[in-house]
Amino acid sequence: MAAPASADLRSLLTRPDADYAALTATYRPLFDRIAAGNPARERAREFPYDQVRWLVDAGFSRLRVPREHGGDGASLRQLFLLLAELGSADPNVAHVFRNHLAFVEDRLNSPEHPATEVWLERFRRGEFVGGGWTEANNARFTDIGTRISTADGVTRLSGDKYYATGSLYADWLDVIGRDQDDRLITALVAREQPGVTLVDDWEGFGQQTTASGSARYRDAVVDEHGLFPAEERFAYQGLFYQTALLAVLTGIARSAFRDGAAALGKRTRNYPLGTNDVPAQDVLLQQRIGLLATRVFAADAALEKQSATLDAVALARFEGGDQDAALVEATVRTHEAQTVVIEAALEVTGTVFDALGASATAISAGLDRHWRNARTLASHNPRVFKERVLGDYYVNGTPPPGGSNAFLRPQGQGA
DSSP, X not given: OOOOOSHHHHHHHTSOOOOHHHHHHHHHHHHHHHHHHHHHHHHHTOOOHXXXXXXXXXXXXXXXXXXXXXXXXXXXXXXXXXXXXXXXXXXXXXXXXXXXXXXXXXXXXXXXXXXXXXXXXXXXXXXXXXXXXXXXXXXXXXXXXXXXXXXXXXXXXXXXXXXXXXXXXXXXXXXXXXXXXXXXXXXXXXXXXXXXXXXXXXXXXXXXXXXXXXEEEEEEEEEEEEEEEGGGSOTTHHHHHHHHHHHHHHHHHHHHHHHHHHHHHHOOOOOTTSSSSSGGGOHHHHHHHHHHHHHHHXXXXXXXXXXXXXXXXXXXXXXXXXXXXXXXXXXXXXHHHHHHHHHHHHHHHHHGGGGSOGGGGOGGGOTHHHHHHHHHHHHTSOHHHHHHHHHHHHHHOOOOSOSGGGGOSOXXXXX
16 A cells, blocks of 8 residues: 655645545444443543554544545544544543644655655554653753764664653654754654653543653664654644644533533432422523533534634645745634633533532542543643733734744643
8 A cells, every 4th residue: 555755645635535424434433432431441540442442443543644645534624523523432542642643744744754654654554653742840841851862873762751642552652852962853762662661650630541641761762764853843733732632622522511411311300499390391400501502512613613724734834825824823723712612621511510410420420520631631731821822912913923943842741
């Protein structure tokens, strides 16, 4: 199935040709299987190794790769809408794919790089990429202590990372460090080697099975096709990472609403002050669920409109358009969507209990998982800073921080 990674890949990316109905026909049955076991996995903190592999084997990890190169040929909008559907089934599984999909996007943005076809073939074989950029206890992101050096023709990496999301599921780990010239470099290292230690020490009360703990590297060998200057990574990568979080949060809002509405329909007794003895016929409780439906609608609409702006950036990149203008537009829409989606997810996952009785707080009901997961993801990137940028943009015309150098950090990897 191999094909040359050259201008043909570039041209294919300018016209993604996936049919969304066909994509959902392929992946929704898997999403349903994953959703069926999600509450039990959450209670037991059981890592979804099988579920991640089901999706990789089915091609979910190659959604954006053009069909001629072994993928689905999905647009960015289609990718994130599907990720939201997966987030509704299991937000941990959806989050695990975030770093892999971003690395795929990076390779697709570099069709003439000699390593691109190597990675496309690895993707076709079902190899999976986890993350490892953020270093805890640093005052600034640019204070990277991880070092990359080459001696006797072998490049090695040493350092400590946190928020290594997806690492325990991965074949490769995408790590950022500084080389001998102090340049920021991203390096791909094989997970299975003596110099790599992955530690399940993620302490968050939500997203507990994303493998977002520590990764330690001690002279880990870097793949010969796995060195990329950080400033050459695709310009909208920060927006891509952000949108992945928004997709998962949208999925959580949907699932919390679904479970809450179902729970209200099953209630058999109401409080004395209720308007009807049957909770499902209580107009106040109906109104509460109806209000939450509007919040889910807002999140869905924001994600769909915002993710489409990333397609515009990608199109400008490959067709020679004004990518800077497209980046400004996409950044503004991403910041706006962040507030809409986060507020919707937090409101739905918390307020849904107002339509239910105390029994809804039972551990066996599992409704708490929606709020814990939403609150954890929302905390990765406090929206107050994005709202400030929006205010400055609309009042003073100040463009939001943009350009490739501004997006070196995979935003939403913790603080």
